[in-house]
Amino acid sequence: MVDARLLESVRETVMSDAGPVTPSRVAAAVQASGRLLGTAGALAAVEGISAELNGLGPLQVLVRDPAVTDIFVNGPGSVWLDRGGGLERAPVAFSSEGQVRALAARLVSVGGRRLDEGSPCVDVRLDGGFRVHAVLPPISTTGTLLSIRIRREQVFSMAELRQNGMFGSLVQTVLECMVKRRLSFLISGATGSGKTTLLATLLGLCPPGERLVLIEDAAELNPLHPHVVSLEARHGNLEGGGGVDLGELVRQSLRMRPDRLVVGECRGAEVRELLAAMNTGHTGGGGTIHANTAAGVPARLTALGALAGMSQEAVRLQAASAIDAVIHLERLGHGRSVACIAVMEDGPGGLVVGSALEIFAGRPRPGPGWPLLLLRLGLDADAIETGGFDTGSLAGLNSAGSVGTAESVLGTGTGRGRE
Known part of the structure; x- marks a missing residue:
């Protein structure tokens, strides 16, 4: 603990002159205090007082x-x-x-x-x-x-996330396909499940010739990409003026010629801006949202849309046309991992999410949404067998070998594959 009297003495000395509080100024003030601290004690005092004056304290x-x-x-x-x-x-x-x-x-x-x-x-x-x-x-x-x-500042690569247990080789290939084919997606999960980490990594897979515009309430995304423009909302002052909300940032971003729009974490009425951004013809965008499961995302969107004055029908139409897939993360005892990849579509009873891949004990299993996900990825669902998921690659899902390597199935098209 920093001695209170020494801290106050150094504070008065440092604050008496204008300028940043640097370690050298703190060291000079500690020496000027006349305390006999010794070399180790002086270094510890400088470090502790610098943290108290210009850092996070203890x-x-x-x-x-x-x-x-x-x-x-x-x-x-x-x-x-x-x-x-x-x-x-x-x-x-x-x-x-x-x-x-x-x-x-x-x-x-x-x-x-x-x-x-x-x-x-x-x-x-x-x-x-x-x-x-x-x-x-x-x-x-x-x-x-x-x-x-x-x-x-460190942003993980897909290989590093895989090594840390966030997903296996098949899920990695599917995620890379989603970015390549410009599918719009939401990453769902609880607080601390790794949503922002995964989103930043996926954005780093975008071609370097694309312009990424990131819109966040508080800037947290830092993808490894050569062309990133980050916009951050600003709170109003005490009189309520000077604020810039997410809606205004979305409108401004559309004038910045974005190739991909990304609206960061939404917790309330800003879901309106999230859906609006993903419905402006800018495919390949993404965002994060809190949800217990991938299947719970439609209900979450509907509830948040109500806060923004959107009807259930409006949320359904917007989300069905804007969001291709949902990636759900869970935080388990061994760490953060992808628990499910699902597709979103407009069903007879409203907006639904169909599970495409569910991961149990590290092994992916196909769900009813798997053929639709393959279609949106530009793959041939009829050529896929659903019994070979333990091979860990898309190529292993096809005994006839018509799918080939991950690189060969990515293609170069940018269509959403809804036809």
Whole structure:
């Protein structure tokens, strides 16, 4: 823990002059304080005070672990983190509730917002890839709450995701086919299931000559692609002015000649903008959505559409013409993985999702939607046998050998295959 008197002394020294709070300025202020700390003690003090003044305070040490994706503070002595295998207690603590609140207020202010009794719940994005959500009492009954999502600059390749157990070779081939054939898709799943990670990787498969326009409430996507334009919504000020919502960003993006439109995670009325973006003739787009299962996506879309003033019929027509496939992710004990790939269509009873591939214990099994998915991928469903899914490749599904390698079935066309 950083000594409170030394911290205050350094704070006064550093803040007396304009300019960024750099480690060199902090080191000079520590030396000027006259404290006899020794070499190791001085280095530790500089590191701790720099984190308090310009970082995440006691949480800064947790960020060094590249596996950490989320940090949660439920109170001074209750700090949790997520490395991908579930929540675990972090070996750090705050000295008091006041220290937690001070850190939350500083982080929010750096993001251009204000955290106080008038604005007790605030969400901001900070430089360095941090997305911070803070809640103050009495909204929070246990004290100041902090939720920090860490956006890592590393983007995984399809091979790396496969190696980490997110999917097998057959699912990898199908996903690559979907991008190649410009199918529009939604990635569904619970919080922390890997939706954004998979979406960023799939966008990296797009041809380098295409222009990707990403529209997000908070910028998190960072695909490895040479031509990416990212648009982020902006909250209004205290008077309610200056806000730019997702709807306005979609309208602006259509004037930017996008080859693929991607509307990031939607949780509410912004589903209207998601469907509108995918219905503007820009195939191959994608997005993420929270849902318990792939089959639950239509109900989720209908519920969110109601928040936007859309009728069930309007949601059905928009979604049926815009979305080709749903990729559902689950977070299990061994990690994040693709649980199902399904197709969306307009059925007699309304919008339905038909399972095309379901993965059980790492083995894919065909579902009723498999022939339709093959059709949309530009493949011949009649030439496919459904008994060879354990081979791990599309070629293995065809005993006659007419399908061939994954590369040979991708084709070069960009049609949706609905005819």
